[in-house]
Amino acid sequence: MSNEQQSPRFDRNAQHMVVPRLRPVRGFPLEAQAPDGQTVQVLGLADQKQISERVVTTAPAVAMILPLMDGTRTLEQIAQQVGQGLSAAMLEPLIAQLDDAGLLEGPTFERMHAKVKANFDASDVLPPASSASFGDQLLEHHGKQDLPEDERAAAEKQLMSQQLDLWIDQALKDAPDPAFATLPGAVVTPHLDYGRGWPNYAHVYGRMRVVDRPDRVVILGTNHFGYATGVCMCDKGYRTALGVCEVDRALAQRLSGVLGPALLEHRFDHEHEHSIELQVPWIQHVFGTDETGAYPKVLGILVHDPSVRNGESYDGKGVAFEPFVKALREAIAAMPGRTLIVASADLSHVGPAFGDQTVMAGEEGPGAEARNEVVRGDLELLKHLTDNKPEALVSSMAWRQNPTRWCSIGNLAAAAAVVQPKETRLLHFHAALDEQGMSMVTCAAMVMN
Numbered sequence: 001m002s003n004e005q006q007s008p009r010f011d012r013n014a015q016h017m018v019v020p021r022l023r024p025v026r027g028f029p030l031e032a033q034a035p036d037g038q039t040v041q042v043l044g045l046a047d048q049k050q051i052s053e054r055v056v057t058t059a060p061a062v063a064m065i066l067p068l069m070d071g072t073r074t075l076e077q078i079a080q081q082v083g084q085g086l087s088a089a090m091l092e093p094l095i096a097q098l099d100d101a102g103l104l105e106g107p108t109f110e111r112m113h114a115k116v117k118a119n120f121d122a123s124d125v126l127p128p129a130s131s132a133s134f135g136d137q138l139l140e141h142h143g144k145q146d147l148p149e150d151e152r153a154a155a156e157k158q159l160m161s162q163q164l165d166l167w168i169d170q171a172l173k174d175a176p177d178p179a180f181a182t183l184p185g186a187v188v189t190p191h192l193d194y195g196r197g198w199p200n201y202a203h204v205y206g207r208m209r210v211v212d213r214p215d216r217v218v219i220l221g222t223n224h225f226g227y228a229t230g231v232c233m234c235d236k237g238y239r240t241a242l243g244v245c246e247v248d249r250a251l252a253q254r255l256s257g258v259l260g261p262a263l264l265e266h267r268f269d270h271e272h273e274h275s276i277e278l279q280v281p282w283i284q285h286v287f288g289t290d291e292t293g294a295y296p297k298v299l300g301i302l303v304h305d306p307s308v309r310n311g312e313s314y315d316g317k318g319v320a321f322e323p324f325v326k327a328l329r330e331a332i333a334a335m336p337g338r339t340l341i342v343a344s345a346d347l348s349h350v351g352p353a354f355g356d357q358t359v360m361a362g363e364e365g366p367g368a369e370a371r372n373e374v375v376r377g378d379l380e381l382l383k384h385l386t387d388n389k390p391e392a393l394v395s396s397m398a399w400r401q402n403p404t405r406w407c408s409i410g411n412l413a414a415a416a417a418v419v420q421p422k423e424t425r426l427l428h429f430h431a432a433l434d435e436q437g438m439s440m441v442t443c444a445a446m447v448m449n
Contacts, residue, residue, distance in 0.1 A: 008100035010092040016106030017095050021071030023103050024048035030057055045103060050225045050272040051113050052102035058094060120268050125237040125244055130274040131281050134194055135160055135241045156241040164285045167198045168206035183211040185419035186341035190443035191275035196432035203428040203445035205282040213287045215337030216248040216297045220411035221276040221344045223302035226269025230318025233263045234270035234300040238277055242284040248297035251335055258327040262319050269302060275344040276300035303410030307397035325417045343415035345408030346443050348374050353439035354405060361437025371440060374404055375431060378442050386424045390416035421448035
């Protein structure tokens with residue numbers, strides 16, 4: 001059933017294989033070459049939590065079997081429930097593949113997870129991930145991907161700075177207010193990949209090229225893949241092609257002292273979390289280094305959705321929304337120097353790629369109507385922020401049950417609640433739509449003073 005070249009061994013004495021429990025996975029279509037040379041569609045399975053980097057490819061029909069691997073059924077029971085000639089022996093190679101890739105609960109995954117945690121704690125700085133992919137794209141586009149390592153690093157740094165400047169110039173060329181007068185209390189930017197989100201990154205960061213440099217930047221992100229059920233802080237700095245932003249350890253310790261060990265319990269969730277990392281190159285590029293050669297310190301924090309369970313953590317064991325907001329507000333007030341808060345926020349996620357029926361493409365008809373309805377809804381919700389009523393945003397989302405899948409309600413509301421701005425402005429709104437209309441993701445550029 002699997003097209004993997006390796007053939008891991010199925011162990012009939014291993015309880016986690018005999019009664020398999022599938023970990024959170026994401027499925028996606030792939031093309032593969034059949035033995036007869038024909039191209040066929042297969043199903044790719046990858047770790048939703050990004051602990052394992054392995055991908056298992058299998059037949060699309062397996063999708064109907066996966067929900068039955070919940071740790072309550074033996075292979076014989078799964079085969080019997082599916083029927084259609086399926087046998088336990090036919091499932092064994094697939095189970096072995098899933099286990100080998102760390103996609104089943106059990107010893108293999110536990111070893112992988114332990115290694116990830118050990119590697120995470122071994123360094124004070126997280127290596128580049130999402131920003132590294134951007135750097136690789138720039139090098140390849142300019143034909144410099146094969147340079148020696150030292151020349152490659154210098155070229156990547158130069159190309160990245162040039163590209164960020166190019167985007168800033170393009171975004172602000174016709175703006176009536178291309179610069180902030182002072183450092184804001186908070187800004188809202190996307191965490192879309194740069195190729196889709198650059199207009200809103202540039203609208204925010206470009207306006208901060210001439211303001212006073214912050215002593216620290218608190219980046220509030222979205223926990224896309226991790227295990228934390230509440231607010232989750234990282235005690236690491238971040239490395240990009242432009243250099244290293246060290247963690248603001250003093251602020252981190254102050255927050256930990258108030259909110260307890262649960263704040264850092266799932267710090268490993270930050271390992272591959274793009275909503276934090278994608279802000280760092282912009283921070284480095286716009287604010288530069290001080291007289292000691294250091295970039296502003298950063299502190300990355302992932303905020304859960306407070307429209308669920310009235311702001312409590314999802315299981316009642318993590319750090320709740322309101323205590324976090326209070327602790328961060330008081331900690332910033334007690335810290336010396338200037339603090340900038342960045343709410344790294346994407347808004348609606350709509351289209352067939354996210355389970356909707358309507359294709360979002362088209363100048364007229366259902367696609368255009370659906371797009372316009374999403375934009376109207378988003379702007380209506382963002383008005384709660386421009387009215388300086390973050391609690392209204394949360395309550396409205398709770399009532400609506402988030403129909404267009406905003407993914408960053410928590411960090412948006414937290415930024416506004418911490419800063420308590422006198423004025424919040426929407427600088428730019430952007431919708432990223434793929435050519436086929438399968439997905440549209442919206443985002444905003446905002447400033448809070």
